[in-house]
Amino acid sequence: MQHNPEVNPDNLKVGDTLQVPLNTVKHTKTREELGDIAASVTVASNGEPVGYKRKITCMLTAYTNSYESTGKHPGDKGYGITASGRTAKEGMTVAVDPDLIPLHSVVYIPGIGPRYAEDTGGAVKGPHIDVFFNDDTTARDFGVKQANVYIIEEGPRETQ
Template sequence: MSGNNNGWRKMTVEATGYSMIADELGGGNITAIGTTPRVGVIAVDPRVIPLGTRVRIPAMGNGIFVAEDTGGMIKGNKIDIYMSHGDQARQWGRKQIEIYVEM
């Protein structure tokens, strides 16, 4: 992690898309905090980004996402970004991106 930008901490992560609709890239139907996966949710390693934390993702239109889920393969500086369909998740693939974590 590096940098501090007005209450947001910059970090580089490996980001993968995931979905629950019509594909094998799906997760469960309930997040780690008990909500339903939806656009705006990310899965994280809670030792790196605590659950409930707001995260700004410039590569996704600078939108604000909330860390509500976890995953067995998400260790360290990795996140999964929930997408509305498996086709979107596949198109996104896996990328190294910068994010900003609210402090």
């Protein structure tokens, strides 16, 4: 609406032309591009990555594709698929609150390493990150931790 103030959305019809500024469309990085960023993370002697954008103290928990974690069974629509549309993958995927950490961000978690913000969850609100694991036992054994999480590359924010 801000770029088309003369247009009444109630009167839009198929074929109407709208103005969309090109500089507002942000590129969502592929896993390969995110992997290149993650591979370039250098950690200083104090344990902090060099060149991070933001640091947030977060509660860390773990989840799997299990019904207990996702409410979905194998064969259900969307089973194993993240909010970003990608398949959840151990060693890559974390769930975040996109109001705090946008999807498609690269984060660094000390002791865990670089991960990609690819998922969201009903219980993941505010400074809380859910780390994806393939195995239920590993996820349960992970428990609840608190850690500084470093935003290495921030994904595109949703625009209203």
